[in-house]
Amino acid sequence: xxxxxPHGKGEAxxxxxxVWAAGxxxxxxxxxxxxTVLINGLPHIKPSLFSIHYNTKNVSLFPAMINxxxxxxxxxxFAAPIGIFSAVYLAEYAKRGSKFVAFIRLTSETLTGIPxxxxxxxxxxxxxxxxxxxxxxxxxxxxxALMILPVIMRATEEALHAVPDSYREGSFGLGAGKLRTIFKxxxxxxxxxxxxxxxxxxxxxxxxxxxxxxxxxxxxxxxxNIMGSGRTLAVHMxxxxxxxxxxxxxxxxxxxxxxxxxxxxxxSDLIAKKVNKANQ
Amino acid sequence: xxxxxxxxxxxxILAIFxxxxxxxxxxxxxxxxxxFGKFLGGTVWRPANNLYGILPMxxxxxxxxxxALIIGIVIGVLTAIFLAFFCPKKLYAVLKPxxxxxxxxxxxxxGFFGLMVVVPMIRNTAGxxxxxxxxxxxxxxxxxxxxIITMSETALRAVPTSxxxxxxxxxxxxxxxxxxxxxxxxxxxxxxxxxxxxxxxxxxxxAVIMIAGNQAVMPHxxxxxxxxxxxxxxxxxxxxxxxxxxxxxxxxxxxxxxxxxINICFxxxxxxxxxx
Numbered sequence: 400x401x402x403x404x405p406h407g408k409g410e411a412x413x414x415x416x417x418v419w420a421a422g423x424x425x426x427x428x429x430x431x432x433x434x435t436v437l438i439n440g441l442p443h444i445k446p447s448l449f450s451i452h453y454n455t456k457n458v459s460l461f462p463a464m465i466n467x468x469x470x471x472x473x474x475x476x477f478a479a480p481i482g483i484f485s486a487v488y489l490a491e492y493a494k495r496g497s498k499f500v501a502f503i504r505l506t507s508e509t510l511t512g513i514p515x516x517x518x519x520x521x522x523x524x525x526x527x528x529x530x531x532x533x534x535x536x537x538x539x540x541x542x543x544a545l546m547i548l549p550v551i552m553r554a555t556e557e558a559l560h561a562v563p564d565s566y567r568e569g570s571f572g573l574g575a576g577k578l579r580t581i582f583k584x585x586x587x588x589x590x591x592x593x594x595x596x597x598x599x600x601x602x603x604x605x606x607x608x609x610x611x612x613x614x615x616x617x618x619x620x621x622x623x624n625i626m627g628s629g630r631t632l633a634v635h636m637x638x639x640x641x642x643x644x645x646x647x648x649x650x651x652x653x654x655x656x657x658x659x660x661x662x663x664x665x666x667s668d669l670i671a672k673k674v675n676k677a678n679q
Numbered sequence: 680x681x682x683x684x685x686x687x688x689x690x691x692i693l694a695i696f697x698x699x700x701x702x703x704x705x706x707x708x709x710x711x712x713x714x715f716g717k718f719l720g721g722t723v724w725r726p727a728n729n730l731y732g733i734l735p736m737x738x739x740x741x742x743x744x745x746x747a748l749i750i751g752i753v754i755g756v757l758t759a760i761f762l763a764f765f766c767p768k769k770l771y772a773v774l775k776p777x778x779x780x781x782x783x784x785x786x787x788x789x790g791f792f793g794l795m796v797v798v799p800m801i802r803n804t805a806g807x808x809x810x811x812x813x814x815x816x817x818x819x820x821x822x823x824x825x826x827i828i829t830m831s832e833t834a835l836r837a838v839p840t841s842x843x844x845x846x847x848x849x850x851x852x853x854x855x856x857x858x859x860x861x862x863x864x865x866x867x868x869x870x871x872x873x874x875x876x877x878x879x880x881x882x883x884x885x886a887v888i889m890i891a892g893n894q895a896v897m898p899h900x901x902x903x904x905x906x907x908x909x910x911x912x913x914x915x916x917x918x919x920x921x922x923x924x925x926x927x928x929x930x931x932x933x934x935x936x937x938x939x940x941i942n943i944c945f946x947x948x949x950x951x952x953x954x955x
Contacts, residue, residue: 407851407852407855408852410852410854410855411852411853411854411855414854414855414857414858415765415854417757418757418758418760418761418764418765419761419765420757421753421754421757421758421760421761422757422758422761422762422765422766422770422774424754424758425754425758425774425777425778425781425824425828426773426774426777428781428821428824429777429778429780429781431792431796432781432784432788432789432792432821435791435792435795435796436788436791436792439791439795480687481687481690482687484683484684484687484688485684485687485688485690485691487684488681488684488685488687488688489688491684492681492684492685493688502692503688503689503691503692505946506691506692506694506695507691508942508945508946509695509939509942510691510694510695512875512878512938512941512942512945513698513882513935513938514878514879514881514882514883514884514909514934514938515882515884516882516884516909516912516913516931516934517698517702517882517931517934517935517938518698519913520702520912520916520928520931521697521698521701521702523916524701524702524705524928525697525701529701545694548690548691548694549691552691578680602783605785606783606784606785606786606787606788607785608785608786608787608884608885609786609884609885609909609913612913612917613916613917633785633787636787636788636791637787637790637885637889640787640790640791640889649791650791653787653788653791656785656787656788657784657788660780660783660784660785661780663783664776664779664780664783667779668776668779
């Protein structure tokens with residue numbers, strides 16, 4: 400490094416300044432977003448926002464919170480088993496490099512790239528109209544299940560691949576069958592990785608708006624059953640903003656959404672750390 | 680049980696198949712009724728007068744995406760280089776989770792941030808409403824940052840250290856080795872990240888609706904309001920009937936075709952990267 404030309408040193412300085420600037424901008428953008436949401440939203444958080452029933456006076460976001468939980472539960476109910484089982488097939492049964500596997504990968508990758516509004520229109524055409532579900536939690540959950548399916552599939556597959564073969568061989572050696580080995584040895588060992596995928600899916604459901612407006616609808620109450628329409632927090636925030644009457648409450652909802660997302664991120668970081676430790 | 684596992688794996692194939700069928704079956708007849716040329720090439724969108732031209736929306740979607748890419752690529756790729764080669768460990772421990780958080784923030788919250796910060800900034804410096812193409816470009820640029828950063832960082836870290844060491848051995852500086860040797864070697868991975876970003880930007884809906892102004896006219900200035908294809912669908916689907924509704928579904932079909940093309944480019948690039 401000692402016999403550098405001055406030109407090389409100057410260039411090095413500029414490049415170094417550039418990458419540092421970019422890193423700082425990225426960090427600053429994140430900080431400004433978080434601060435903007437907190438500063439504008441926190442003053443509007445009041446106990447009345449958490450009343451059991453929504454009415455135009457309290458503009459409660461409590462029903463939306465419950466609906467968000469229901470939506471997360473319902474969509475996971477569909478997506479988690481299917482996603483995990485698909486990954487088991489890909490990682491444990493399918494022959495490597497088979498055309499069928501390549502095709503499944505291609506479709507799940509395509510599914511990942513489809514924007515939520517397309518899922519929303521599809522859900523509206525298929526579940527709401529063709530299956531006569533109407534605007535309902537069920538139609539919304541089915542739509543979101545398709546959206547998060549590839550996320551769970553991919554995380555599970557990676558987690559399964561990370562389980563050492565010696566685990567499987569040991570289990571076979573003790574006389575366990577393939578199915579028992581998968582359920583008793585491989586899946587438990589892969590649980591943290593699978594969980595990370597599930598949490599990623601939860602995050603997407605919590606933040607989703609475009610796919611829900613025309614599938615689950617925008618009713619601001621807790622529906623009696625899953626065939627009723629209900630809005631999640633993100634949809635609630637958007638609806639309040641479009642109605643234009645209760646913008647302050649919309650800002651408060653942003654705070655709640657942001658807090659949920661931060662908590663989910665913290666959990667997934669914790670799990671990721673555990674996975675890394677286990678792999679080392 | 681193997682059959683059950685295989686059946687589950689087929690669901691993603693079934694999903695894509697159903698999405699294609701439902702979209703095309705519901706969108707193409709409307710498009711045919713309007714006339715493909717009039718629909719795709721028409722510059723006037725006035726459902727009340729049975730005029731359904733979505734060219735302004737197509738152009739807006741493309742221009743907004745390009746604007747977002749300029750911001751996203753410059754900051755994103757440089758940040759990825761920073762993370763992979765320059766970032767002190769302690770800062771990395773904060774910045775990396777921060778970028779993951781950026782990826783997890785819901786799009787309505789981005790829209791809200793745009794309204795509170797970006798739109799007023801544009802209104803004060805350039806005049807006008809502030810709800811504009813520029814606002815959409817900036818917010819989308821931020822939204823695709825995490826995608827580009829994460830993919831590029833992975834690609835940069837996958838380049839064998841021998842490349843870097845070889846360059847150092849030839850007398851190049853740390854910086855020059857990274858920019859002239861490591862970054863070019865990670866090219867296809869970085870491009871794959873950029874293409875994913877394109878997909879996200881062109882498909883983003885809620886944030887754009889809140890800040891882009893939504894005027895269904897040909898975009899003529901960075902500071903004028905524009906309406907993207909995604910915004911068009913959400914804004915009018917609530918009350919549209921008959922041909923109007925079909926035209927909106929057809930808009931989704933056009934967007935879907937764009938996404939499919941982007942996806943194909945992505946798989947080609949990704950496979951190229953894997954072969955290295």
